[in-house]
Amino acid sequence: MELATLRKRGIVAAIVTIFVLSIFAAVPLALTRANAQTTTSTSSGRDYINIGDLEYSSSIAVSSFNWFSPIEDYDLTELLYVGLFTIAFPPEPLVVPVLAQGYSVSANGTQSVINLRPDLKWSDGSPLNSTDLWYTMWLLNQTDHIPPPSSITILNSTAVQVTFPTPEYQFVQTQLASFDVVVVPYEIFGKLPVSEIDCTSTNLTCYSNFNDIVADGPYTLSNYTIGETPIALTANPYYFEGPPHLKNVYVYLYPSEESYVAAYKSDQLDAFWSYGAYIDIAPVVGFIDHTLIQSIxxxxxxxxxxxxxxxxxxxxxxxxxxxxxxxxxxxxxxxxxxxxxxxxxxxxxxxxxxxxxxxxxxxxxxxxxxxxxxxxxxxxxxxxxxxxxxxxxxxxxxxxxxxxxxxxxxxxxxxxxxxxxxxxxxxxxxxxxxxxxxxxxxxxxxxxxxxxxxxxxxxxxxxxxxxxxxxxxxxxxxxxxxxxxxxxxxxxxxxxxxxxxxxxxxxxxxxxxxxxxxxxxxxxxxxxxxxxxxxFNWQSVSNDFYWGSPSNYTGIFNTQSTAQQQFYWDTLYQVAPLAAPTPPVTTTTTFPTYSTATTPTTTSVQTTSSAAPAASPAIPAIYLYVAVAAVIIVIAGVAATMIFRRRQ
Amino acid sequence: MPGNFAEIYASQLASLHHISYRIAYERVATLLGLGQPLYVQFLTYLHEVLFSFPPNFGPSFEFYPIPAWTIVFLALRWTLLLLGTAIVISLALGLFIGIFLATHKNKSIDRAAQPTFYFLNSIPQFWLGILFIIIFAIDLHILPATQAQSISANPPDILAHMVLPLAVIVLTTAPGYALIVRGAAVDTLGSDFLYATKAQGLRRRRLFLRILRNSLLPIVTNIALSMGYLIGGVITVELVFAYPGLGSLIQSAVVTEDYPIMLAIFYITTLIVLLSNLAADLIYPILDPRVSYVSS
Structure with a gap:
């Protein structure tokens, strides 16, 4: 066979290969584009939200949804279960009831009565009442979470009294609110040995609470397979504040800050959360179509x-x-x-x-x-x-x-x-x-x-x-x-x-x-x-997403922000509703040093925050790098060609 | 060796259960059988790894009490999908481009391609990955930047998520294969047997296949030998793209000092390298009849 023929075959083979590979890449590319366009056009009306969670330590899976496990995934467990009380910051009272309606302490400090909200229900529709609360208190004692009480008594369908041998004036604050203690369903947990619930079983069994979760939070787990993301959560129709307006929340786990930032910047996510110094959130600051929120x-x-x-x-x-x-x-x-x-x-x-x-x-x-x-x-x-x-x-x-x-x-x-x-x-x-x-x-x-x-x-x-x-x-x-x-x-x-x-x-x-x-x-x-x-806790949220209207309360804010409140460690609890979708709004909730002011201030500014300087645009720099790389390649190619020619 | 799961777990138990660290540590030590002599612990470990199926590396520290092997196996699926696809495409591109360049030896395209390919082959994968994310995901919004799938985990969706990491691996490995194949094909094209074959009047298609088969030998060796490097390389790519494979897993295992996970990954990586070398040895006789393991 002639060499020329062989060349032709090689050229044809290369063209065919490139063509096939192009199709291979183009199909998903086109589909992704179509999806992206759909997302944009319906951004104000969609019933789901994509949220990321930075998991330095568990990149492919969450460890457990069992609150009593030492390795439970706090962020996600808090989405599924609501705390009895939470710790707030001034000027809010320090202890704020959430699932509880309130509490009282006897004059001598030995008796605390905890009252649940009335008519609470678990996500499967069954009643959440003082039996569950009594069992939770019993379990807290069995697992050494609270000082040993002398008795735990059910007073009525919503109230439980915990009696201690010595005064415990700060019991609710230091033992329940500080640790965001949740109520667990007696019907589920009550059938398990305590050592399996708190993961101290000698046969190494540990209840992960992955399947058929019965919970009381704004969302329930609709689909979770270990090792796969996103983790799909569906609105709990029996949530005590009413079912969340968003039907679904999809949670993606990220092993590094860089990939998390990239996902948010490329619109894969609607919200970016970070707790840390400002420099942690700085990489996502400067996008005028995003709102930066500084919270507790x-x-x-x-x-x-x-x-x-x-x-x-x-x-x-x-x-x-x-x-x-x-x-x-x-x-x-x-x-x-x-x-x-x-x-x-x-x-x-x-x-x-x-x-x-x-x-x-x-x-x-x-x-x-x-x-x-x-x-x-x-x-x-x-x-x-x-x-x-x-x-x-x-x-x-x-x-x-x-x-x-x-x-x-x-x-x-x-x-x-x-x-x-x-x-x-x-x-x-x-x-x-x-x-x-x-x-x-x-x-x-x-x-x-x-x-x-x-x-x-x-x-x-x-x-x-x-x-x-x-x-x-x-x-x-x-x-x-x-x-x-x-x-x-x-x-x-x-x-x-x-x-x-x-x-x-x-x-x-x-x-x-x-x-x-x-x-x-x-x-x-x-x-x-x-x-x-x-x-601080920081959120950058996409303004492309319809976060709700203050006038008709159709979005995720205020009481409905509990979906976020749980997820972001209570951070959106105090955040005012965001106007949507344009013009861009920067809502900044700040908690000043108390040496200079007495109350926190909440400000809404109809522009990008002046306190948050816009990052220099990254794209031109990147194109510069590409251009430089291209020039280097061309120069190297020309130089090599000249060298080879001289040698010949 | 830094890190001690018993201490970490005990500290978590102590802070969560409001008990003293010493009591918590005693519980954990009993739980994990740390009271047994060291050699008994080691022999038990070896027995569990070598004589159990699947190998039992014990529970993951991070995902306790889920077995480390289960976690690694879950991640392995994604790595094999990404790496397997990348190798197939790189190999196909390398073969055809290599032969093409060989048939155009010393022509302009060949002269330009060689330094270009050396350049591409030397680009750090993580750098190219970041560049692709900025251009194709953040700027152009045409491809997902991270993860392996989204809400609708259908094949096109998985493919879409795979395009960028795949492109990075292919762009940085295919040029190397192309250069190896080019060298082999140049030798083949100049060999006596090819002239003899031509003289025999062999059909063109079969002639082409012979060149292809002879050019395959070095690349098979290269793939087998570089399997460890490929797996190592894919780790950085997975990290950049938050791809939930072995790369992301080993990163988190290192950060959290999750030794069972690390050992399971090293075990399976070693196994893959050994098996690929064995596969290469077995493929040689098929590709080249001069190689035989049967004594004459």
Whole structure:
């Protein structure tokens, strides 16, 4: 056969292959386009919404929908089950009933009566009543979630009384509301052994609650296969606030921030949720057809010290205080929260000023370390440290160095670690940042080895002064202070006493207040942690989607926003309805620092938020990259051709 | 080795159940049989992996108590779909383009194609993936940026979600195959047996098939040897496109220190590489009669 013929065959084969592959790609392409057009044209009338959920730790599946399981998927479980109570932020009362209608505490604090709303129903239409609530309380006790009650009694079809042997004034707040305790159906859970429900069974069985879920939330699970997304949720016709207007919610799980952002920007999703600093949400800011919502605070980021045992110098309060003065909190906050830094200043005091005053504290709360390197150096040198040649030395001449661990998967932490390293280097300390897995950070803080200083975000840190809770124990338990007999007394014991005091005295009683002030003073004098900044819950929502009309209440807002409220950790609970679909509206709900204002402000602006600067358009830059790549290819091709020709 | 599931699980139990960490850890240790001697634990583990079907790597830490193998198998389906399709298309393109270039040896198109293909072959897949997402999904809105399926999980929908990751893999692997095939085809075209075959008056179609078959040998070897690399490469592509395959899974397993999942993935990856090498060895005699495993 002639070579020319062979060439022709090769050309024909190549053309046919390309043609076949083009068809292969074109069919789904055309279908996708058709779908996209349909979506656009009916965006104001469709009965479903696509929502994403960033799952750093479970990219392909949710772990469990069983609230009692240690590995349950909080975000999604909260869509299916409504909490009895939730914690609100000022000016709302701290404890807000949701599924419950209310509660009362007896004068001596030993009896709490919880009332359910009347005529509640499970998603299968069966009544949700005090039997379910009684069983839930029993289960909470069996699984060590609440202090052991002496009795749990059904008073009527909606009320249950829990009696404790000792006063528990804060039971509803600290045990039910803080943990978003839900009611579970007795008919389903009651047939299972407790060890299977709380996943402590010795035969490794654990109730995941994946199939035939009977729930009370706005949505029920209509389709879930492990390993497949989206997870389909359907409106619960028996939801206590009425069935949600949106019939379906589809939830997509994302293993990385980048893919989540890409999905939202490409209109695969109608809403983007993020909890963290402003820089976490910044990648999606700047799209004029989207609305950015800043809502309730999420985590307080802070520097924690390993002050266990003999971990000098971290056991020395003066060393911790010096580090606090050497930390440029304003700069860190500005970097992380950008235009929202003024609403995210570092504070772990969530009290409104009047409450602070009632406790006998300054209105703005007790904590405040002003950035002052000289002050930090003075504290160190007056406590036995030596500064020489820009380096800090212990009294024995050894250079001071520390290892700063941070969460590797948290986008905020590496930047903060770098800034802290820069700050502390100014007072002569050699700082070595070290990335660790989130779970490692969590387990490290429980022990006294393997770490020195950690950057961590914790919701517990901002409950200071209000209540006992995990925050106090987490923050203060490792720290010791010298007793009058020369020994070291650890806050572990003191915290236990404090927690007890906070529970056995009514809120804002004199004993309660004095304990709160004692805790506040401990924070100031002991510097158990250095508060850095608050992060927030953020949503960016597509304005292409019809979010509802304030005039006729046809959309997802206000009471109907509970679908979102559950999903976004209560964040849209207080968000005003969005006008739809144009002009673009930016609704910003901000919670200012209480040192400067007393109430949160809600603003609606008929433009893109001035506080949220528009991101520079990315497309031209990309096309520039493509053009550069194309030029490189052409130049390389021409050069290669010339080289080959010369050789020949 | 960083991470300890018992400690992590115990800390979760402790914080959720308001019990002390020590009590929680004791419960977890009993639950997982950590009280047994280390060698007994290891032998039990080996027995479960080697003599159970499917292999029992224990429960996933992240998806406890779902077995790690079940989670890996779920992800494997998507990886095999993506990787399998990509290999078939890359192979087809590589073969035809390679032969085409061989038959146009030293012509302008051949000279231009070679550096271009080297360039394409060296592009990082994650970079190309991000570029494709920005252009085709975010800017043009013609293809989905992420995931493997949407609400209507029908074949066209799954194909639509596969186009971008597939294009990335094909664009970065097919040029390599094309260059290998080109080299092999150039050798074949200049070989004596081809002249002899022509002289015998063999039909054109059969002649073409002979060139094809002789050019296949190096590429079969290459695919078998590079299977591990291909699986490694697809991991980054899956991450960029949030494709729910082994790539996304191993990323989350590393982040959460989910060792059973990691071990199951390494096990199955090793198995795939070994089996593909075995398959390559078995295919050789079919493609080239000179290779035989039967002693004369």
């Amino acid at each position: 605070p999420a985590l307080t980021y802070a520097v924690l010290f390993n002050a266990f045992g003999k971990n000098y110098p971290f056991t020395d309060p003066s060393f911790r205080l010096a580090l606090a003065y050497a930390t440029n909190i304003t700069q860190i906050n500005s970097l992380e929260n950008g235009p929202y830094a003024n609403t995210s200043s570092s504070t772990e005091d969530s009290l409104i000023p009047t409450d602070n005053e009632e406790l006998g504290l300054p209105p703005s709360g007790p904590i405040g370390y002003t950035y002052n390197v000289t002050e930090a150096e003075n504290i160190l040198t007056s406590n036995g440290f030596k500064l020489s040649g820009g380096k800090l030395y212990f009294s024995n001449g050894t250079a001071v160095s520390l290892q700063l661990a941070y969460e590797s998967a948290n986008p905020v932490s590496p930047d903060v670690a770098q800034l802290l390293a820069t700050d502390w280097t100014q007072i002569g300390i050699k700082v070595t940042p070290k990335a660790e897995a989130d779970s490692t950070i969590q387990s490290l803080t429980l022990g006294d080895t393997g770490w020195q200083v950690i950057i961590a975000g914790d919701t517990g840190l901002n409950v200071f002064g209000v209540t006992s809770g995990p925050g106090i124990a987490t923050a203060l338990s490792p720290y010791g202070y010298p007793a009058s007999n020369g020994s070291t007394v650890y806050y572990n014991d003191t915290v236990g006493t404090w927690e007890n005091d906070m529970d056995v005295y009514p809120q804002f009683s004199s004993q309660f207040n004095s304990t709160a002030v004692e805790i506040a003073n401990a924070y100031v004098t002991q510097v158990p942690f250095i508060p850095l900044f608050n992060s």
